[in-house]
Amino acid sequence: MYELAPPAVYAHESVMTNPRYRARVQRVVDACSVKRDIVAFRDEDVPGLVERAGLLGKRVAMGTLDSVADPILMFHTFRFEPDGLASAKALQARLEAAGQRGGIAETLSGQGAFRWAGYNQAGDKAGHDKVCRPCWRIHLQEGCVHRCLYCGLGGLLVGMVNVEEYCVHLRALIDAHPWQKTYLLDDDADPPGLEPELGVLGPLIEFFGTLENRYLVIHTKTWNTAWMRDLKHNGHTIVVWSLSGPTQSSAIEPKAGTTEQRIEAARLAQEAGYPIRYKFKPIVPVKTWREDAARTIETVFQRTKPDIISLCGFMWMDVDEMKRRLAPVADILDPEFLAAAEAARDEVRDTRTKPFPPAMRARLYDHYLAEIRKHDPGVPVSLSTENFQMWRAFERKLGMSATNYVCGCGPQCVPGIKRLVDHPFRVAVRASAAVPGVLMAREED
Ligand code: SF4
Secondary structure, three states: OOOOOOOOEEEEHHHHOOHHHHHHHHHHHHHOOOOOOEEEEOHHHHHHHHHOOOOOOOOOOHHHOOOOOOOEEEEEOOOOOOOOHHHHHHHHHHHHHOOOOOOOHHHHOOOOOEEEEOOOOOOOOOHHHOOOOOEEEEOOEEEOOOOOOOOOOOOEEEEEOOHHHHHHHHHHHHHOOOOOOEEEEOOOEOHHHHOOOOOOHHHHHHHHHOOOOOEEEEEEOOOOOHHHOOOOOOOOEEEEEEOOOHHHHHHOOOOOOOHHHHHHHHHHHHHOOOOEEEEEEEEOOEOOHHHHHHHHHHHHHHHOOOOOEEEEEOEOOOHHHHHHHOHHHHHHEOHHHHHHHHHOOOOOOOOOOOEOOHHHHHHHHHHHHHHHHHHOOOOOEEEOOOOHHHHHHHHHHHOOOOOOOOOOOOOOOOOOOOOOOOOHHHHOOOOOOOOOOEEOOOOOO
């Protein structure tokens, strides 16, 4: 696992009283470079941990902090109770009343193992502006060790350890949704960070290895895949790297794998039989973005053979928020892109794809696509998390449309797929009433 010096380690009583779960936590603690006692907690202790022990004190965009440390580690178990959400809602209300961010209350309450992402379905307010497909997302962690400046998922990493019980409920969810072929794990974490010591991801990979035509998707910036080689994965875990050029990976994503390390981790995974994909996401326009892209893509094709590549420019915040988060690296950002973002405040006001205007994002995508095509004329290349207007502009160049493209984590994107056959918004029918431990639609990136 990563070298970590957590400021504190907490474990819920449901972890401490189960020898298998406790052993998982102990292995992680023993592997840390700073030794910490495991502090047991109960549900009623959580508000105090937040309000008095500063559990969420560093849960802000990491680029806004003077210095970034490793996260507090907290271990818990998921609960699979039909009415379990009530306790999470009560905790959320209490945290928000105390001026804290309440969104993590579900996880701190042992809820939210499986979440419905109702993209482009009735009630999705962002439906006009984001082409993602409706699906179930699955979770085992919340929080991350990678310290990306633009991200707010540092400060606290909550890991769930009852993976055997989890797989029983996941099986019920999967059986109830025959149209969903892939399951993205942890879009609010980077799953391999505590492995193999934690010993949770391996059992999940091997569980998917037993299924027919169902796949786990692990989306990561990690270097840490050597331990995955001997698992019985059966080709049913797809590993998707968020990849960035050397300037971005070293200056902006400092504890993630470097560009070289991520590609080497992908090579190792591919050699072990895992399907691999890449997302250039988010593409931060640093001054050297053109040559960084060319060099990275060349290395990708020298060492690996990806199944699909997706592209996504830096987005989801306005220009002021971007400047706040990337302040420590302001001098390496491309001034032309910065000026375009400043000038486009009105143009991008109503879109989630801000701060860069469409013409500048298209410039990124055109360059990346041209570099990829120098090495591979056939690998599917798609736009990730973009809007319908940008997709219309790129349909012809990509040979796919907003409703039939394939991507790293789409719910129908099985290994080897080149185009979707069924309309992804119409085929997705939620049938969760009989599956406990699930949440209603939640906005997820
Ligand atoms: S790898 Fe992802 S989750 Fe982790 S800090 Fe970076 S952006 Fe956040």
